Amino acid sequence: VLAKKIVVLPGDGIGPEVCQEAVKVLQAVAEKYNHSFTFRSALLGACAIESTGQPLPEDTLAACEWADAVLLGAIGDPKYDQDPAAKVRPEQGLLGLRKALGLYANIRPVTAYDTLLEHSPLKPERISGADILIYRELTGGSYFGEKGRDSSLAYDTCTYTREEITRIAHLAFKAAESRHGLLTLVDKANVMETSRLWREVVQQIAIEYPKVEVDYLYVDNAAMQLILNPRQFDVILTENMFGDILSDEASVIGGSIGLLPSASVGAHTALFEPVHGSYPQAKGKGIANPIAAILSAAMLLEYFELKEEAKAVRDAVQKAISSNILTQELNQTSPYTTEQVGTFIAYTV
Amino acid sequence: VLAKKIVVLPGDGIGPEVCQEAVKVLQAVAEKYNHSFTFRSALLGACAIESTGQPLPEDTLAACEWADAVLLGAIGDPKYDQDPAAKVRPEQGLLGLRKALGLYANIRPVTAYDTLLEHSPLKPERISGADILIYRELTGGSYFGEKGRDSSLAYDTCTYTREEITRIAHLAFKAAESRHGLLTLVDKANVMETSRLWREVVQQIAIEYPKVEVDYLYVDNAAMQLILNPRQFDVILTENMFGDILSDEASVIGGSIGLLPSASVGAHTALFEPVHGSYPQAKGKGIANPIAAILSAAMLLEYFELKEEAKAVRDAVQKAISSNILTQELNQTSPYTTEQVGTFIAYTV
Ligand SMILES: CC(C)[C@H](C(=O)O)[C@@H](O)C(=O)O
Ligand SMILES: CC(C)[C@H](C(=O)O)[C@@H](O)C(=O)O
Numbered sequence: 001v002l003a004k005k006i007v008v009l010p011g012d013g014i015g016p017e018v019c020q021e022a023v024k025v026l027q028a029v030a031e032k033y034n035h036s037f038t039f040r041s042a043l044l045g046a047c048a049i050e051s052t053g054q055p056l057p058e059d060t061l062a063a064c065e066w067a068d069a070v071l072l073g074a075i076g077d078p079k080y081d082q083d084p085a086a087k088v089r090p091e092q093g094l095l096g097l098r099k100a101l102g103l104y105a106n107i108r109p110v111t112a113y114d115t116l117l118e119h120s121p122l123k124p125e126r127i128s129g130a131d132i133l134i135y136r137e138l139t140g141g142s143y144f145g146e147k148g149r150d151s152s153l154a155y156d157t158c159t160y161t162r163e164e165i166t167r168i169a170h171l172a173f174k175a176a177e178s179r180h181g182l183l184t185l186v187d188k189a190n191v192m193e194t195s196r197l198w199r200e201v202v203q204q205i206a207i208e209y210p211k212v213e214v215d216y217l218y219v220d221n222a223a224m225q226l227i228l229n230p231r232q233f234d235v236i237l238t239e240n241m242f243g244d245i246l247s248d249e250a251s252v253i254g255g256s257i258g259l260l261p262s263a264s265v266g267a268h269t270a271l272f273e274p275v276h277g278s279y280p281q282a283k284g285k286g287i288a289n290p291i292a293a294i295l296s297a298a299m300l301l302e303y304f305e306l307k308e309e310a311k312a313v314r315d316a317v318q319k320a321i322s323s324n325i326l327t328q329e330l331n332q333t334s335p336y337t338t339e340q341v342g343t344f345i346a347y348t349v
Numbered sequence: 350v351l352a353k354k355i356v357v358l359p360g361d362g363i364g365p366e367v368c369q370e371a372v373k374v375l376q377a378v379a380e381k382y383n384h385s386f387t388f389r390s391a392l393l394g395a396c397a398i399e400s401t402g403q404p405l406p407e408d409t410l411a412a413c414e415w416a417d418a419v420l421l422g423a424i425g426d427p428k429y430d431q432d433p434a435a436k437v438r439p440e441q442g443l444l445g446l447r448k449a450l451g452l453y454a455n456i457r458p459v460t461a462y463d464t465l466l467e468h469s470p471l472k473p474e475r476i477s478g479a480d481i482l483i484y485r486e487l488t489g490g491s492y493f494g495e496k497g498r499d500s501s502l503a504y505d506t507c508t509y510t511r512e513e514i515t516r517i518a519h520l521a522f523k524a525a526e527s528r529h530g531l532l533t534l535v536d537k538a539n540v541m542e543t544s545r546l547w548r549e550v551v552q553q554i555a556i557e558y559p560k561v562e563v564d565y566l567y568v569d570n571a572a573m574q575l576i577l578n579p580r581q582f583d584v585i586l587t588e589n590m591f592g593d594i595l596s597d598e599a600s601v602i603g604g605s606i607g608l609l610p611s612a613s614v615g616a617h618t619a620l621f622e623p624v625h626g627s628y629p630q631a632k633g634k635g636i637a638n639p640i641a642a643i644l645s646a647a648m649l650l651e652y653f654e655l656k657e658e659a660k661a662v663r664d665a666v667q668k669a670i671s672s673n674i675l676t677q678e679l680n681q682t683s684p685y686t687t688e689q690v691g692t693f694i695a696y697t698v
Contacts, residue, residue: 081565084538084545091539121475121576142491142507147542153510154546158491161502188590189433190440193496197503198432217431224597224606227470227576241537245594249572257573 001199003036004304007067009044009060012090013278014288014338015073021290021342022071022297025316028346029301029309037067040067044097045075045090045278055093061100064269069300070101070106072273073293078218078280095221098138100265105168106136107175108275110250110260112230115322119330127253130230133179133251135172136243138264140164141194144242160239165201173209174238182234184215186222186242196231198239219246220330226250251275256290256330261296263303270303272296286337289327291317316348350692352385353653356416358393358409361439362627363637363687364422370639370691371420371646374665377695378650378658382390389416394424394439394444394627404442410449413618418649421622422642427629431629447487451615455485455592456524456648457624459609461579466673468595468604468679471576476602479579482528483599484521485592487613489513490543511611520614521586522558531583533564535571535591547588568595573646575599586691600624605678607638610645612652619652621645635686638676640666665697677678 008023010016024041030037042060043074049055055075061153064070069174075090097103110132117124137160145157187195199216206214217225219242226246230253238246252258260275274292282288295317301310320326325344328335336344357372359365372388379386391409398404404424410512413419422436424439446452466473486509494506525532534551536544548565566574568591574581575595579602587595600606609624623641631637644666650659669675674693677684685693 081539089539095540121471121578123470123472125469143540145504149542149546152512153508154542155494155506156541156543157504157506159502159504163501190430190438191444191492191590192505193498193503193506197498199433220593221599223594224601225574227598227601229470241540242594244537244569244694245572245591248569249576249598252573252576305387308605 001034001036002304002306003038004068005038005040005066006300007063007070008034008039008041009070009072010041011044011073011075011278012046012077013074013280013283015075015278017284017286017288018274018290018293018337019071020071021338022293024342024346024349025313026300028349029313032349033306033309035306044072044093046077046080048093049088049090050320053088055088055090056096056100058209061097064097064101069111069269069303070271071300072271074274074276074278076278095143097271098264099144101269101271102139103264103271104137104139104164104266105171106138106262106264108134108247108260109283110134110253112254113259113321116255116330119303121252127230130253132228132230132233132250133175133235134243134247135168135175135235135237136247137164137239138166141240158192158194158241160197160200162197165198166205169202169205169237172235173205173212174233176212177209180234181211182215184217184222184233184236186217186219186236186246188219189216190218194239196277200321201324202237222246223249247275256289257292257293258327258329259291261292263296263299265303270300272300286339287328287335288338289329290338291320292341294342312349316345320345329331350383351386351653351655352387353417354389354413354415355649357388357390357418358419358421359390360393360422360424360627360634361395361426362423363628364424366633366635366637366687367623367639367642368420368422370687371642373691373695374643374662374698375646377698378662381698382655382658384655393421393442395426395429398439398527399443404437404439405445405449406496407642410446411481413450416618418618418652419620420424420646420649421620423623423625423627425627428653444492446620447613448493450528450618450620451488452613452620453486453488453513453615454520455487455611455613457483457485457611459483459598459602461603462670465604465679470601472585476579479602481579481582481599482584483523483596484524484584484586485596486513486517486588490589506689507541507543509546511546511550514547515554518551518554518586521553521584522561525561525584526558529583530560531562531564533571533582533585535566535568535587535595537568538565539567542587551586571595572598573604574584605638605680606641607676608640608644609697610648612645612648614652619649621649623667635688636677636684637687638678639687639691640669643691661698662694665694667672668669669694
């Protein structure tokens with residue numbers, strides 16, 4: 001019996017609904033494969049602000065530190081978006097958690113599912129077979145650099161150390177080695193000093209991975225190439241802000257952001273969350289796609305080295321997709337609810 | 350007789366070829382409408398480094414300051430890309446020129462031509478009718494902020510003053526007023542202090558433009574929305590780096606980056622250049638699309654307040670497109686050369 005502690009942070013908007021389905025699937029896995037998963041729930045984001053005044057309460061951080069892995073729904077509430085300068089905002093909870101847990105690498109697979117190509121804004125022949133793994137640095141850059149204001153100006157500092165670049169680069173190289181052997185570093189080395197450091201460090205590390213071919217692409221060109229020819233990519237490595245932009249952009253390839261999972265890993269624990277946000281307009285309507293959360297749970301199983309279990313979840317998702325057991329954005333004619341999709345996948349596992 | 354001085358900076362790669370066609374069109378306009386355009390050519394970029402050691406020779410800057418407008422081809426040579434840390438690089442010429450001429454606003458129209466929809470990687474029904482005008486701040490942000498290195502780290506500073514935001518915001522609001530009345534500010538106000546200043550300033554200026562609706566979009570979401578639904582945008586306003594990324598990304602909408610012009614305006618003079626780069630692989634083959642350079646020349650005419658002339662050029666381009674008098678990337682079966690396309694447009698004006 002494998003015993004693991006999982007903290008669930010349902011968060012805001014559709015977060016709780018999709019988390020519930022992911023937990024349902026994890027429970028089905030535990031039962032079928034005879035593991036013992038202990039779940040504990042905690043507050044993060046707008047819901048945490050509402051009940052404690054803090055976007056990342058101390059209890060939540062303690063629970064995450066206690067856990068073997070964290071499953072997150074989504075955070076964010078439009079009422080805070082009106083005033084991005086407000087002292088307390090949901091995003092601070094997520095950013096604070098990433099920093100506190102040392103989650104320095106955000107990993108996002110982007111897959112074009114053949115039966116869903118019609119839902120993509122891109123032409124099917126451009127995207128069929130696309131399969132990209134994005135490594136986004138998550139605890140450095142202008143997200144966490146010194147920033148400030150005086151009466152006439154504002155500034156943000158983007159900082160990177162060799163050490164910060166090195167640790168995520170090794171992860172990305174290893175991933176490329178186990179995939180198609182191509183790593184693309186995306187930067188703006190013709191303008192940014194930090195980008196030049198990224199290139200330098202990646203060039204050095206490349207020597208240790210002779211089987212991996214390394215490509216360098218400026219971020220403006222990468223934003224274009226992702227749409228023009230997504231199949232040219234295997235593993236993409238990039239800094240925090242460029243990764244934020246490119247991974248959201250890449251989400252259009254698959255046809256629905258509701259399909260895309262992510263993992264954030266670091267020194268101690270790891271966090272798994274769907275790429276989509278809290279999507280407050282859909283809250284409580286049963287129309288949110290739980291697949292991104294469920295595939296995030298599959299990444300969590302992989303992290304526990306439960307390969308077979310992770311594969312079972314992915315196969316079940318594939319079955320839901322090919323059987324058209326999908327929520328309304330992917331199945332207009334006979335849509336299933338969030339719960340129905342989750343239950344189907346849990347039973348199929 | 351309107352007399353104007355135009356400095357031409359052919360630059361590198363395909364720059365000289367496309368510039369030649371744009372000048373041909375400007376000469377045809379001068380003849381037909383009885384204006385007197387004086388052309389003077391100067392060095393910028395890799396070609397300038399080769400013959401003077403400097404990417405932006407003093408003579409070139411002096412010529413640009415003397416001119417009423419500048420027409421630029423493209424700069425950049427792959428031999429400098431291998432080493433982005435090299436002391437002298439072609440990009441420095443362009444960045445230095447922008448700064449020296451105070452070209453604080455880069456304006457890029459993105460249009461989906463109906464007869465060319467098939468060439469876009471996006472589905473025709475998503476892009477038909479898309480018509481976006483991007484205002485990218487061009488002399489601030491992390492491009493020109495303090496940057497540096499020590500043995501273990503590198504940093505770039507993104508700085509914006511109220512003044513820098515204010516002057517480009519007015520241009521963008523005026524453009525929105527004369528178009529469809531929607532301005533979208535793209536920022537990352539949930540993370541960046543500079544973005545919060547952008548929001549604050551734009552919110553204040555908005556009061557002066559009651560007919561313009563203002564929308565705020567985070568840059569990650571904008572990167573997604575540009576592909577999901579480009580028709581939702583009218584005028585986009587954003588800072589330097591986000592503008593670099595988003596405007597290149599948006600270039601895929603039209604089906605060919607070879608169609609997209611840009612204008613960079615400032616206090617004194619203005620510079621016009623195609624969005625595409627120096628594309629060295631195509632150099633000297635007669636396959637480069639001159640339309641982006643020619644449409645840049647049309648923007649130059651507009652800047653001289655020669656509305657009718659600018660329209661004549663645009664109509665001639667439209668005629669070339671609808672008659673399929675196009676270079677190979679848009680006309681595989683019976684491609685025309687760079688020169689043939691330019692000559693057709695010059696004769697049609
Ligand atoms: C909510 C926001 C701060 C966050 C980010 O920019 O990292 C989000 O966009 C993401 O990608 O997880
Ligand atoms: C060449 C490079 C420095 C430049 C930029 O980033 O501004 C280019 O990409 C552009 O958009 O004109």
